[in-house]
Amino acid sequence: MSLRRTPLHALHKELGGRLVPFAGWEMPVQFGGVVSEHLAVRRQAGLFDVSHMGELRVTGPDALPLLQRLTPNDVSRLVPGRAQYSALTTDSGGFVDDIVVYRRGEESFLVVTNAANTARDLAWIRERGGTAAECVEDLSDETALLALQGPRSQAILQTLTDLDLATIRYYRFAEGEVAGVPGTVARMGYTGEDGFEIMVPADRAEGLARRLLDAGSPEGLVSTGLGARDTLRLEAKMALHGNDIDEDHSVEEADLGWIVKPDKGDFIGRDVLVVQREHGVTRKLVGFELRDRGVPRHGYPIVVNGEPFGEVTSGGHAPFLKKSLGLAYLPADACEPGQAFEVVIRGRPVPAEVVPTPFYVRPGKKKKKKKKRAAAAAV
Amino acid sequence: MTPDDLYYSKEHEWLRLEGDGSATIGITDHAQQELGDIVYVELPDPGSALEADDVMGSVESVKAVSEIFSPVAGTVTAVNDALEDAPEVVNSDPYGDGWLIRLRLEDPGSVAGTMLSAGDYDTHVASEAD
Numbered sequence: 001m002s003l004r005r006t007p008l009h010a011l012h013k014e015l016g017g018r019l020v021p022f023a024g025w026e027m028p029v030q031f032g033g034v035v036s037e038h039l040a041v042r043r044q045a046g047l048f049d050v051s052h053m054g055e056l057r058v059t060g061p062d063a064l065p066l067l068q069r070l071t072p073n074d075v076s077r078l079v080p081g082r083a084q085y086s087a088l089t090t091d092s093g094g095f096v097d098d099i100v101v102y103r104r105g106e107e108s109f110l111v112v113t114n115a116a117n118t119a120r121d122l123a124w125i126r127e128r129g130g131t132a133a134e135c136v137e138d139l140s141d142e143t144a145l146l147a148l149q150g151p152r153s154q155a156i157l158q159t160l161t162d163l164d165l166a167t168i169r170y171y172r173f174a175e176g177e178v179a180g181v182p183g184t185v186a187r188m189g190y191t192g193e194d195g196f197e198i199m200v201p202a203d204r205a206e207g208l209a210r211r212l213l214d215a216g217s218p219e220g221l222v223s224t225g226l227g228a229r230d231t232l233r234l235e236a237k238m239a240l241h242g243n244d245i246d247e248d249h250s251v252e253e254a255d256l257g258w259i260v261k262p263d264k265g266d267f268i269g270r271d272v273l274v275v276q277r278e279h280g281v282t283r284k285l286v287g288f289e290l291r292d293r294g295v296p297r298h299g300y301p302i303v304v305n306g307e308p309f310g311e312v313t314s315g316g317h318a319p320f321l322k323k324s325l326g327l328a329y330l331p332a333d334a335c336e337p338g339q340a341f342e343v344v345i346r347g348r349p350v351p352a353e354v355v356p357t358p359f360y361v362r363p364g365k366k367k368k369k370k371k372k373r374a375a376a377a378a379v
Numbered sequence: 380m381t382p383d384d385l386y387y388s389k390e391h392e393w394l395r396l397e398g399d400g401s402a403t404i405g406i407t408d409h410a411q412q413e414l415g416d417i418v419y420v421e422l423p424d425p426g427s428a429l430e431a432d433d434v435m436g437s438v439e440s441v442k443a444v445s446e447i448f449s450p451v452a453g454t455v456t457a458v459n460d461a462l463e464d465a466p467e468v469v470n471s472d473p474y475g476d477g478w479l480i481r482l483r484l485e486d487p488g489s490v491a492g493t494m495l496s497a498g499d500y501d502t503h504v505a506s507e508a509d
Contacts, residue, residue, distance in 0.1 A: 036416075
């Protein structure tokens, strides 16, 4: 099967991107190098092509009830101009995919999906949505998505648009022109930094990317690839579908219970998720840090006293924090920070311990306090 | 440019004969480019005996881990400890300060017959790219 290409493919080649197969697409894994790109996003800004992600338009009177049925978050609480992180859940509360739902109008929504899952998501929606799924339209081929991420993002983008970016708060969006290209500008991202995701018609994407890079280069903006996207999201403890979340791990187990709103009414997987919330889960996704040298990677075994304990779902060397970090599902009674275990790296057990997450919180943003932990400390 | 005073393996290691029966070994510029930013280098203990094609260590970049094979047989006499704190030197100076280990060779005379010249190595790299 030949690899699919985004509208920025020619630009990536021109800019020296190293193109690799990813989820059926030919995508740039790096331009100047993963570490320098990662640091540019933490300190200035980076521009990612994420046009491989899927975009589904959901419109009409069936749209809201359909999305309420398919996702655990409460879509009715979205007012037009806001978006929410959510999931397509299985009957057992696992992830068909993790998604972002935008509400554009009373009966108009947009769902952004992972590239590798778009076709399966559509099949799932049609299977589980029945005739209501006729209101879902796949816009992925005609839509490009650019992610401008990093502390200089707003200053760079503001030079190219009349939209007042300061008024677009986190997980909100506005529709308007950027560099003369009509599109949707949302404040969100997958890096742990401030930034925007900009959705535009595919045939206008290359022109927009060039204008962004021109406007941003004096501010330190660089082209960034999927390699840095992965290390950035890991530092921010953002889950990657296929690694950290999948059909076999529930939303509650993935420590994403905040997207589950059981009071909104029934949805696929609700029964399981409600029981898990009330009675607890047997395993949970936690962050850990290696206490000795080495790099933990996806699939490496985790042991305690030589006994199997779990496995690494994501791991790597964190370029900004300069630590070896990872995520893993551990037994629920062994998830507190300080819990010690070993990661087996090519036969060698390396000490590690659970640490609070996210590993990285950008300056000026407060860590969310976990209610449960605060309550326990008060006792 | 691939230095022509070194020998090469198909697994992208280089070897320099030091004239005293020992050799210095590292990874090639092509290898470091393919790996990307190197963040961790694992090397054998001095004194270890290696056979040809034994795994002698590993080099990890942000993207992947790659095992390093000893191209020849010998005993490890030194390892580049400076890489512990500065693994990125393998990227910036693969044929110089980014060297990995020094071996006392079991059979220094066999190197020329078993390893590639710079020209043959370049041909090998080009064929891998096809």
